Amino acid sequence: MFFNGIQREFNRAFFDQLPRRDQDAFLQQIYDSGYNVKEIAKQLNMNPQTLYSRINAHRGRGSQLSSAN
Numbered sequence: 001m002f003f004n005g006i007q008r009e010f011n012r013a014f015f016d017q018l019p020r021r022d023q024d025a026f027l028q029q030i031y032d033s034g035y036n037v038k039e040i041a042k043q044l045n046m047n048p049q050t051l052y053s054r055i056n057a058h059r060g061r062g063s064q065l066s067s068a069n
Contacts, residue, residue, distance in 0.1 A: 008043060008045065011043060011044065012044055012045055015044055023054070024054050024055070027040065027051060027054055027055050028055045028056065031055050031057065037051050037052060037055075037057070
């Protein structure tokens with residue numbers, strides 16, 4: 001339990017130090033890897049609606065996107 005809490009704090013501190021465009025790219029990468037918005041938002045202590053506004057949730061995920069082209 002302790003490690004999970006401290007890991008979340010480390011993750012958030014790292015994320016907060018990134019420039020905004022890198023944060024958005026990071027969020028998109030995690031989302032495209034198959035994690036859902038609720039999981040990502042919980043790990044980063046972020047509002048899911050904010051997360052939706054910062055990613056393109058409609059563009060597809062990973063290989064699904066590249067196979068459509």
